[in-house]
Amino acid sequence: MAETDIVQTGNLTEERIREIIREEITRAFKKDPAKKQGMLIASKGTLDWAYPPLILATAGAAAGLDMSIFFTFYGLNIIHKDFKKKLKVSPVANPGMPMPVPMPDIVTALPGMTGFATGMMKGMFSKKGVATIEELIDVARELEVRLIACQMTMDVFGYDQSDFIEGVEFGGAAAALSDARKSHLTLFI
Amino acid sequence: MAEYTEDKLLDASGLLCPMPVVKAGKVIRDLEEGQILKIIATDRGAIADFPAWADDTGNELLEWHEEDGKLVFYIKKGEED
Structure with missing residues (x-):
């Protein structure tokens, strides 16, 4: 000194x-570089579970956070080009799902029930005015939410990079954790 | 009751989470520091969401109230970071 x-x-x-x-x-x-960054992991590939990561990421981006979503395992469905066909919801083994009439478990397992439940959920959400998955993806991209697909699960499921919507990035666990380390907000969904 | 005059009005009636804050985030970008954004919303979640959002973004929620079954918020734009 x-x-x-x-x-x-x-x-x-x-x-x-x-x-x-x-x-x-x-x-x-x-x-502090961590202050304004949030990172979510989206691991589920059903219609109902496609909403939370997209809603939280867009709300976070609107609050000034740099948001990223790491899509892994079935979560890849959400950013697949065919997400409209891939995202479904099944009443089987889902006693939490609201049904218009009480339905015995055996009935929920009948053919066509997944299509029925998916249509019902879409109808319910649109009637209430919730944005569709497509709209939420558009908003996320507009707000520069980074969408990152897990390369390892893509390889296991036989997906190619061209199977995903425009603007998706690709990475692995190290990239995801590096984002997480810089984030004050990390959620596994 | 509100004594504020808004520089910009955002009608988010009928929109549900997360769209009211998403729209507000977009609209407030066009305002200058100190200008006031009035937001009308019907989503009850907005009562908790707008104070939190304003706090996170450095904007100030001046006042909110219910009017004809709708929620009205006045937000003053803070310093941009």
Whole structure:
């Protein structure tokens, strides 16, 4: 340490030193790169579970966060070019699903029930005015939410990069975790 | 009751989460610091969402109230970062 520094700090009162430390900490927090970034992992590929990651990512982006979604396993369905056909919901083993009439489990397993339940859910959501998955994807892209597909699960499921919608990036666990480390907000969905 | 005059009006009636905040985020970008955005919404979630959103974005929720069954919010644009 230079002699002048010693002389200068020697003149500071304890109170002043504390004040300087507080100012420096405040400044460091302002510079914190993690502060304005959020990262979600979307792992589910049904219509109902396609909503949460897209809703949270767009709401986060609207609040000024740099958002990214890492799509892995069945979550890849959400950003597949055929997402409209791929995203379905099944009443089988889903006792939480609201039904217009009480339905015995055996009935929910009949052929055609998945199509019926999917149509019912889409109808319910659109009647209430919830944005469609397509609209949410458009908004996400407009707000520059990064959409990252997991390359490993793509390889396992036999997907090609061209199977996905425009603007999707590709990466692995290390890339996802690197994003997560810089984020104050990380959710696994 | 509101004593504020808005510089911009956003009618988010009928829109559900997350669209009211998404639209507000878009619209407020065009305002200058200190200008006021009035938002009309019908989504009950907005009562919690707009204060949180304003806090996160450095904007200030001046006041909100219900009017003819609709929710009215006045938000003052803060400093841009």
